[in-house]
Amino acid sequence: MPFPTLRTWFEKKPSVEPPRKDRSHLRVGIAKVLNVWSTHQFWVGFLKELGISSENIVFSSDTSEEQGREFGKGRGTVDCCYPVKCISGHYGELVFGQKRNINILLSPMIHSLPSILHGHVVDTVTCTRVMAGPESIKAGFLKESDIFAENKILYASPFVSLGDRHMVTQQLFTSLKNIFDLDMEETARAVKAGFDALDNFTAKARQQSRDILTWCAENGKPCILVLARPYHMDPGIGHEIEGELQAHGYPILWLQYLPGDDDLVNWLFEEDVKTGRIKSPFDISDVWTSSYSSNTNEIMWGAKFATRCPWITCVVRLSSYECGMDQPTYTPAQKIVEATGTLYFKFGDLDSTKPGGGIKIRVETIVHYLSKYSAEIIQRKLNCLSPDCPLVGARRSDPAVST
Structure with a gap:
């Protein structure tokens, strides 16, 4: 057992925590x-723990052409990635478009992400x-003069590895200590609060996805899975294609919040694990060996989940214009999904142009195929799985499926 030293005997410990710094202003x-888009709750929890009230945490609005024209014009930088180009409009809106000026513009450089596949x-x-x-877009606000300094705004772009939690406290303390006047202890508390908020939100979202699948199983209804990157949830990036489909009565699941409960994934991947094809339900090495990129990994796992889950009868793939990370996954993901006859539709090269007529025609096509083939797809997948489905009321001998 450890023996107390003079230092531990006589070290003075505060009887109460020191007063927290006032950052309410x-x-x-x-x-x-x-x-x-997938980590926002971390930043809200982090800032609130530092004493910044909810009303003083301001997010820019959804991406739009109007936002880019009004606030980002003349401040763009060379970048072939459309979602990155759009950042200039968001920065401009936060700097010039607020009734009450902000003091700090926080735009993190996120190096790694929390993932359901972490460890696999x-x-x-x-x-x-x-x-x-x-950092690339920041240059557009510094090329003639320092727009941030002129508007008395501190620009903060911390490099942070949210997928490696043990590193985050040190990273954010180093990057933000002079911005928020931080010490290490309060940074650690704020990081914990941030992850707690993010984990709670993610758990609730995954539970809602499971509830949707349970409802589909109980009522013999199909649903649609969106395979996309987090920022395609932005109406200005993803063009609300999933909303158009949902308007026809089909529940929508997003890849980022698929349920990962052991009973469900073990049921879906039981045969693959038993035969040794994969080590666990979250293993994607059978289809994607270069598993470094978080969003790419999850897209491939989502394709595997969708092709096995009976009530996901259609997958909609969204991808931005000439996305170099997405391009190698197009064919593998499509082949995985279609292996069980699951419907697959891709909206690729999305950018600022929203061809309303073209999207409407494609949505009508998807709805037609869903109504025609969903019952057959559901039954075919159920026949390949164990009858002991963990979703309430779902059995291989279910009555006819309605669409």
């Missing part, structure tokens, strides 16, 4: 772009272009 703007893949890093996007 600070107003923080966060660009709602890229991987902030090589790594969970982000696209390098997306990670460095904030």
Whole structure:
């Protein structure tokens, strides 16, 4: 057992925690772009723990052409990634478009992401272009003069590895200590609060996805899975294609919030694990060996989940214009999904142009195929799985499926 030394005997310990610093006057703007779409709750929890009230945490609005024209014109930088280009409009809106000015513009460079596949893949890093996007776009606000300084705004772009939790406290302390006047202890508390908020939100979202699948199983209804990157949830990036489909009565699941409960994934991947094809239900080495990129890994796993899950009868793939990270996955993901006859539709090369007529025609096509083939797809998949489905009321001998 350890013996107390003089230092531990006589070291003075405070009887109460030191008073927290007053940051209630600070107003923080966060660009709602890229991987902030899947990590926003971390930043909200982090800032609130530092004493910044909810009303002083300001997210930019959804991406739109109007936003880009009004706030980003003349401040763009050379980048072939459309979602990265859009950041300039978000920065401009936070700087010039607020009734109450912000004091800090927070736009993190997220190097790695929390993932349901963590520990089952090589790594969970982000696209390098997306990670460095904030710094690239910042240049457009510094090329003639320092727009941030002129508007009395501190620009903060911390490099952070949210997929490697043990590193985050040191990273954010180093990057933000002078911005928020931080010490290490309060940084650690804020990081814990951030991860707690993110984990709670993610758990609720995954439970809602499971509830949707349970409802589909009980009622013999199909649903649609969206295979996309987090920022395609932005109406200006993904063009609300999933909303058009949902308007026809089909529940929508997003890849990022698929349920990962042991009973469900073990049921879906039982045969593959038993035969040794994969080591666990979250193993993607059978279809994707270069498993470094978090979002790419999850797209491939989502394709595997969809092709096995009976009530996911259609997969919609969204991808931005000439996305170099997505292009190698197009064919493998499609082959995986279609292996069980699951419907697959891809909307590729999405950019600022929203061809309303073209999207409407494709949505009508998808709805037609869903109504025609969903019952057959559901029954075919059920026949390949154990009858002991963990979703309530779902059995291989279910009555006819309605669409």
